[in-house]
Amino acid sequence: MTNTVLQVEKDFNAVIRERHSVRKYDPSWKISQEEINEILSDAILAPSSSNLQPWRFIVIQDQSLKEQLLPIANNQQQIIDASAVIAVIGDLDAYENVEKIHGIAVDAGVMTPEIKDMMVTNTMKVYPNVGAEKRKEIALVDGGLVSMQLMLAAKAKGYDTVAMGGYNAVQFKELFNISERYTTVMLIALGKAATEARPSVRLPLEDVTSWNEFKN
Numbered sequence: 001m002t003n004t005v006l007q008v009e010k011d012f013n014a015v016i017r018e019r020h021s022v023r024k025y026d027p028s029w030k031i032s033q034e035e036i037n038e039i040l041s042d043a044i045l046a047p048s049s050s051n052l053q054p055w056r057f058i059v060i061q062d063q064s065l066k067e068q069l070l071p072i073a074n075n076q077q078q079i080i081d082a083s084a085v086i087a088v089i090g091d092l093d094a095y096e097n098v099e100k101i102h103g104i105a106v107d108a109g110v111m112t113p114e115i116k117d118m119m120v121t122n123t124m125k126v127y128p129n130v131g132a133e134k135r136k137e138i139a140l141v142d143g144g145l146v147s148m149q150l151m152l153a154a155k156a157k158g159y160d161t162v163a164m165g166g167y168n169a170v171q172f173k174e175l176f177n178i179s180e181r182y183t184t185v186m187l188i189a190l191g192k193a194a195t196e197a198r199p200s201v202r203l204p205l206e207d208v209t210s211w212n213e214f215k216n
């Protein structure tokens, strides 16, 4: 059963204020592949280091797969009840796509072939030589950005999410046969809330901000 598409496009203010981590989902609510593609298309507009877009996604909707994932993800019930679990994966060798990415830019008329060549040369000078640890760090930063954008894009369409770091990454990679080249970033449950999320609070701004200095 596919529910009608939620015709919700919230304004930015509402999106960032009404997004809360939802852990109780309506298990009967299905989100179509088309809507998930729309959410992912919005998410991948996120910025990334040298525009290398190291993010990869696994959309998990198969119920038996979700059941296998459940114990790997600390038995968090949202794995089963949410319409989809989206695994955000980071590619440590994303620089290998540099030709393709800037080729698309040239074809789209937003980059000259000369700039493309310069970008490719610079990227290939840096990324293969910084080491896998640094590339992992970059993939995690970029993966965090795309994850946030995904959650806001979902909220803008009236859906709810929760980011999940509470899972066994080794077992997760085994389940999906993910090679050493990739790192897990986080899992995101996506669906329709069954009950309202509990409100959360933030530290006062002055506790987390300093101006022109850093207070250790």
Ligand SMILES: Cc1cc2nc3c(=O)[nH]c(=O)nc-3n(C[C@H](O)[C@H](O)[C@H](O)COP(=O)(O)O)c2cc1C
Pocket (backbone or CB within 6 Å): 019, 020, 021, 022, 023, 076, 162, 163, 164, 165, 166, 167, 186, 197, 198, 199, 200
């Ligand atoms: C990287 C990351 C990992 C998280 N892991 C979990 C998790 O495994 N399970 C869970 O229930 N919530 C998880 N959360 C949700 C946080 O608990 C939640 O964002 C925080 O309490 C603030 O609440 P809010 O999102 O409703 O504003 C995670 C959030 C982030 C950003």
